[in-house]
Amino acid sequence: MWTGWRAATDRALYAERGFYRRSAPCRHFRTSVHASARFAAALSTLLQGVDAALGHPAVLDVVDVGAGRAELLLGLRAAAPAELRSRLRLTAVERAARPDGLAPEIGWRSCPPDVITGVVIANEWLDNIPVDVVVRTADGDRLLLVDPVTGDERRGPAPTAADAAWLRRWWPLTEPGDRAEVGRPRDEAWADVVRRLHRGLAVAADYAHDRSARPPFGTLAGYRGGRAVVPVPDGSCDITAHVALDACAAAGARAGAHDTLLTTQRAALRALGLRGARPPHQLAHSAPTHYLRELQRAGEEAELMDPCGLGRFGWLVQTIDMDASAAFPVPPAR
Structure with a gap:
């Protein structure tokens, strides 16, 4: 049955037998969380900055939206x-079932808590909120329909009217053949996160x-087993x-954010203390074990x-009742 990409993708990813209901993300692609524990260490520095900015509340929420199997929350706890x-x-927000054996200290929900005081993290979540695809034609913009079995369009x-606006x-879109992914559902999802933030910081x-610099032909893609594949919503x-x-x-x-920061991960992680610098070579002779550990750390941070x-x-990065720069030891550049 021909349908828009948004509906087809939602079924393909999140229906009862959908991709994310039965498959752990780490089996198919490498995120910052899976690349190195240094990512969680940097975000721990961010948590400490938020905690101080909020006056060290008795309970500091950490909500991971699109939590996978809660790998980031486990890393932050450590x-x-x-x-x-x-x-x-610690609260994981995920549409898949709670993993067996997950530490009881980590809550598991299908939607974010109504009131959050602390930090919301959405690491590679927004890109998996399904969107429709539109193409420019001689007759104006047209929705692209997809066959969910073959991927033909x-x-x-x-x-x-809302998507056109x-x-x-x-x-x-200006040139025939140009494509766009309509990000309105992602805007709405992010605004919903911000509205739930009572005090603190949300980062996507x-x-x-x-x-x-929008890509003229869009960015729709498929991944399976660590490889790029043709995106077929089956x-x-x-x-x-x-x-x-x-x-x-x-x-x-x-939605009420008081402060906004748009930057790159490279700049943000540098502001949180990561450097990716090789250790002094003389350590290889004076302290070889320490040198190897530092060399590994440098390689992971560089990645x-x-x-x-x-x-x-x-x-x-957006905040409620605090400055975004308060969460970083050094404010990140754009």
């Missing part, structure tokens, strides 16, 4: 100082683009598209900050 660890309330009706504001990290692969993070930022501001890889991620 990396946090003991005094802070005792006050953390054909042109459909004009986009809805979003496209005019955030991703105007994802492959992203902004209005000044439940056999992950289906993803990069995020119009500037549009999400505007939606968060409308997280690689400007052609994970470091190219966009970071959207």
Whole structure:
């Protein structure tokens, strides 16, 4: 049955036998969380900054939206100082079932808590919120319909009024054949997160683009078993598209965010203390075991900050009742 990409992707990823209901993300692609424990260590520094900015509340929420199998929360629990660890309330938000054997200290929900005081982390979540795809034709913008069995596409009706308005504001198409992914559902999802934040900070990290440099043919892609595949919405692969993070930022501001920071993962992680610098070579002679540990740390940090890889991620940081810069030892550059 021909349908829009948003509906087809939602079924393929999140239906009862959908891709994410039966498959752990770490089996199919490598995120910053899986790349190195240094990512959780850097975010632990962020938690400490938020905790101080909020006056060290009795309970500090840490909510991971799109938590996978809670790998990041487990890493944060291990990396946090003991005094802070005792006050953390860790919550994984995920549509899949709770993994067997997960530590009881980690809560598991299908939607974020109604009131959050602390930190919300959305690491590679927004790119998996399904979106429709629109193509420019001689007759104007048209919704692309997809066959969920084959992945074949054909042109459909004009986009809805709401989607057309979003496209005019955030991703105007001009040349026949140009494509856009309509990010309005992601804006709405992010705004919902911000509205639930009573005090604290929300951060989204994802492959992203902004209005000044939208990709002319879109970014819709499929992944399975660590390889790029043709995106077919039949439940056999992950289906993803990069995020119009500037549009999400505007939606968060409308939802009540007091402060907004748009930067890159490379800049944010450097501001949180990561360097990726090789240790002094003389350590190889004076303390070889320590040298090897430091060399491994440097390699992992370099991967997280690689400007052609994970470091190219966009970071959207928005806050309620605190300054975004308070969470970073050094304010990150754009």
